[in-house]
Each structure stands twice: as structure tokens, then as C-alpha cells.
Amino acid sequence: MKSLVLVKNKEEETVIVNKLITYNEENLNIFIIAEQLPLISNLSVIENMILPASYHRHKKIVEYIDIAHRYLSEYGLENRIYARKGDLNSYEIFLIKYISSKISEVDNIAFISPLNSVDVMYHGNLYDFFKNCNENYLILDYNESYNKYKNINGLLKMEFDEWLIQGLKV
Amino acid sequence: MTDFVYNLGKSFLDFFRFLKGYIYFSLIIISQFLFFRLFNPAVFLVTLRQIYFTGVQIIRVVIIVSFFLGLGLVGFLGKFLFNIGAADHIGKILILTIVREFAPLVTAILLSFRTSTAISAEISMMKFGNEINTLRSLGINEYNYLYIPRVFAGIVCSFSLAVFFTIVSVMVGYFLLSFKLHMTFDYMIMMIFNELDINDIICFIYKTVLFGFVLITIPIYTSATSVGKYSTDVPIALSKGMMRLFYGLIIVEITGAMI
Numbered sequence: 147m148k149s150l151v152l153v154k155n156k157e158e159e160t161v162i163v164n165k166l167i168t169y170n171e172e173n174l175n176i177f178i179i180a181e182q183l184p185l186i187s188n189l190s191v192i193e194n195m196i197l198p199a200s201y202h203r204h205k206k207i208v209e210y211i212d213i214a215h216r217y218l219s220e221y222g223l224e225n226r227i228y229a230r231k232g233d234l235n236s237y238e239i240f241l242i243k244y245i246s247s248k249i250s251e252v253d254n255i256a257f258i259s260p261l262n263s264v265d266v267m268y269h270g271n272l273y274d275f276f277k278n279c280n281e282n283y284l285i286l287d288y289n290e291s292y293n294k295y296k297n298i299n300g301l302l303k304m305e306f307d308e309w310l311i312q313g314l315k316v
Numbered sequence: 317m318t319d320f321v322y323n324l325g326k327s328f329l330d331f332f333r334f335l336k337g338y339i340y341f342s343l344i345i346i347s348q349f350l351f352f353r354l355f356n357p358a359v360f361l362v363t364l365r366q367i368y369f370t371g372v373q374i375i376r377v378v379i380i381v382s383f384f385l386g387l388g389l390v391g392f393l394g395k396f397l398f399n400i401g402a403a404d405h406i407g408k409i410l411i412l413t414i415v416r417e418f419a420p421l422v423t424a425i426l427l428s429f430r431t432s433t434a435i436s437a438e439i440s441m442m443k444f445g446n447e448i449n450t451l452r453s454l455g456i457n458e459y460n461y462l463y464i465p466r467v468f469a470g471i472v473c474s475f476s477l478a479v480f481f482t483i484v485s486v487m488v489g490y491f492l493l494s495f496k497l498h499m500t501f502d503y504m505i506m507m508i509f510n511e512l513d514i515n516d517i518i519c520f521i522y523k524t525v526l527f528g529f530v531l532i533t534i535p536i537y538t539s540a541t542s543v544g545k546y547s548t549d550v551p552i553a554l555s556k557g558m559m560r561l562f563y564g565l566i567i568v569e570i571t572g573a574m575i
Contacts, residue, residue, distance in 0.1 A: 163453075170455035183450040188438060198454040201358040201461065 147282055148301045151309045152289045158306075162286060163258055174202045176254045177247035179240065181263030185231040191242055192218075192227050199250040210249055217245040237268035244275075255283040261291055273297065334560065341537045342529075345467055348459040352468070358456075363465035370431045370466075371473030377426060378477050382484035385422065389413060390489020394499075406493075407507030411516050414485050419478040420523035420572070424565055427474060427531050428558070435466055436535035436557040440550040443543040467532045474528030478520070515575055523572040530564040 185194045196210040218224045276298050353359050397403050493499045538557035543549040
């Protein structure tokens with residue numbers, strides 16, 4: 147299911163992100179993609195991508211590296227494999243986090259204010275990404291951003307209170 | 317006068333607040349060692365990297381320092397003891413100076429220059445950049461992934477480098493003695509081992525292990541607790557961590573001398 151939950155302000159968003167983080171205390175249940183949760187700066191792109199999978203899952207690291215290579219090629223990022231966070235643009239960082247969630251085989255992904263975390267010049271790429279993304283995901287964004295998501299098919303708008311009653315289900 | 321009393325009281329309070337927090341943090345680190353997932357691929361990789369960074373990359377410096385210290389110390393002491401007719405005591409003196417004092421302390425000082433500062437800066441920047449929160453969001457325990465591998469590498473490398481330091485110093489000292497005093501290597505080693513008792517070995521292990529522990533935990537604790545949302549917190553945490561580390565090394569040195 148693809149859902150869109152709208153929040154009023156930054157404080158509300160922070161509270162929700164902190165709540166979602168508590169779901170991952172023991173295991174990786176929800177992959178949270180947010181600007182306030184950056185890539186680890188002393189790890190390269192590939193190390194960042196395989197980190198959650200190699201910590202939680204039970205395959206060999208070389209297998210994750212192979213998977214990461216495949217995804218990087220798919221998204222045209224193969225020349226970024228050993229880059230650091232500072233060498234990437236905001237959309238590349240977004241994609242690296244998404245690929246990391248795919249490698250980690252997480253069922254649910256939460257995108258937190260994706261439009262704010264990616265530069266305006268990449269918003270077109272971002273809409274295309276959401277249109278083509280077939281995962282179960284939740285987008286959390288501000289009320290005023292609602293119109294920007296209208297063209298994404300299958301995106302279910304959910305009121306914040308309704309979402310709260312459901313227990314912040316992703 | 318009021319300011320003086322105020323500052324004195326504040327320093328005392330800060331010290332005891334730090335001590336309380338640090339002891340609590342150390343207890344968590346020690347308890348987390350029980351759950352240390354060394355063979356988890358991600359943790360194993362970071363542990364190997366830390367051992368390489370802390371222990372392997374510094375070997376050249378340790379060789380150079382131990383070479384010159386061995387040359388100076390063993391050569392000078394040997395000649396001096398021979399001149400006063402106490403050459404038979406060279407084993408005991410070498411144990412006292414190299415095994416109990418110089419090897420653990422000089423290794424700790426070298427590691428503090430290189431590793432402690434790097435770890436302090438690294439953790440500070442991670443805290444400032446919210447990267448520790450990223451680890452939490454990925455379900456990764458920061459103690460297991462970030463702190464324990466560094467502490468483990470610090471202890472292992474402090475001990476190993478001190479052993480290495482001892483061997484190089486004694487070997488270099490021997491060459492000098494063999495030229496000047498016509499003393500054979502096996503005779504010198506025999507004298508050292510004759511004088512080596514269990515207390516010296518315990519003291520060596522106590523100092524190297526504890527030096528390794530404080531070299532890593534004090535900078536980590538200081539960085540993790542002192543850095544907030546301002547970039548100016550980073551250099552403050554770094555200098556604060558290094559000063560605290562200096563006191564920590566003195567305390568370990570004093571308690572080690574009691575063994």
C-alpha cells in the first residue's frame with residue numbers, strides 16, 4: 147500500500163520520526179528515509195548501502211556487495227560506488243538510502259518530507275521515482291505539499307489523526 | 317573571592333558529575349562486551365578496521381620510539397650499572413623500567429596522540445551530524461557497532477604494542493650491551509626472566525588493558541555527552557576529552573604502580 151500522511155509542522159514530523167525509530171530498536175522493521183537521518187560520513191556509498199543488511203541479515207558481505215552493484219548500475223550510480231556523502235547530490239543520497247532499504251529486504255519504507263530533502267531541480271526525478279516505485283511505502287509530508295503528490299497513482303491520502311488511531315501503521 | 321569559590325565549586329561539581337557519568341558509561345561498555353557480536357559481518361569489519369588503524373598503522377612509530385628508547389635506556393643503564401659494579405641487577409632494572417613503566421606508558425601516549433584524538437573527532441562529528449541517530453533508525457545498537465569494536469581494538473592494540481615495544485627495546489639494548497660489555501643475549505634474557513615475577517606480569521597486563529580502555533572510552537564518552545547542535549561543541553569536546561584522558565592515564569599509572 148502507498149500512503150500519504152500529512153503533518154502540520156516540523157515538530158510534529160520530528161515526534162513521528164522519533165516514534166518510528168523506536169520500532170527499530172531490536173530489528174529493522176521500517177526503513178526511514180529522512181534528511182535528518184544522514185548517511186554515515188566515514189563510510190563510502192557501498193559501505194553505507196550494505197551496512198543495515200550486513201548487521202541484521204545473515205548473508206555473506208560479498209553477496210550484498212553483488213546486489214549493491216546491480217542496483218547501482220540500474221540507477222546509473224556505478225561511478226559513485228566509493229564516493230563519500232559529501233560527493234553526492236541530494237537525489238543521489240535519496241537513491242542510495244532507497245537502494246539500502248532494498249538490499250535490507252525491508253517490507254516497509256517511510257519517506258519523510260522527500261520534497262524538502264531533495265533539491266528542487268530533482269523534484270521531477272523524484273515524482274518519476276514515486277510513480278514507478280512498487281514497494282509498500284508511506285510518505286510523510288507537510289499539508290501544503292499535498293497538491294504536489296496528486297499525480298502519483300495509487301497513493302492513498304490518510305489523515306494524521308486516522309493514522310494515529312491505526313497505531314502509526316506503515 | 318566569591319568568583320574563586322564559585323569556580324572551585326563548579327570544577328568540583330563538574331568533575332564528580334563527569335566521574336559519575338563515566339563510571340556508568342564504563343559499566344554499560346563492560347556489560348555490552350557480553351553481547352559483543354564480533355562475528356556479525358558489519359561489526360567484524362569495523363573491528364578489523366579499528367585494529368588496523370589503532371595497531372597496524374602505528375607500528376612504524378612504535379619501532380622508531382622503542383628503538384631509540386631501548387638504545388638510550390638499556391645502553392645507558394647497562395653501562396651505569398656496570399660502572400658501579402651492579403651489572404647483576406640489570407634484569408631487575410630492565411623489568412622495572414621497560415616492562416612495568418615505559419612500555420605501557422609510552423604506548424599509551426602514542427595511542428592517545430593518534431587514536432584517541434581521531435576517535436574523539438569522529439564521534440563528535442557523528443553526534444553533531446546526527447549520524448548516531450541514523451544508526452539507531454537502522455536498528456543498529458551504537459554500543460555494539462560503534463563503541464565496543466573501538467574499545468576492543470584499543471585494549472588489544474595497547475597490549476600488543478606494549479609487548480612489541482618491550483621486545484624491540486630489549487633487543488636494541490642488548491646489541492649495545494653486547495658491543496660494550498661483551499654480554500651474550502641469552503645471559504641478558506636469563507637475567508630478565510630470573511627477575512620477572514608474577515606481580516610484574518600482572519602490572520603489565522593491568523596497565524596495558526586499562527590504558528587501552530581509558531584511551532578509547534574517555535574520548536568517546538566526552539564526545540557523546542558534550543556535543544550538541546553547535547559546531548563549536550566539537551573542538552571543545554576534543555580538548556575536554558584529551559584533558560580528561562591525561563588525568564585518566566595518570567590515575568591508571570598510579571594505581572598500576574601499587575601492584
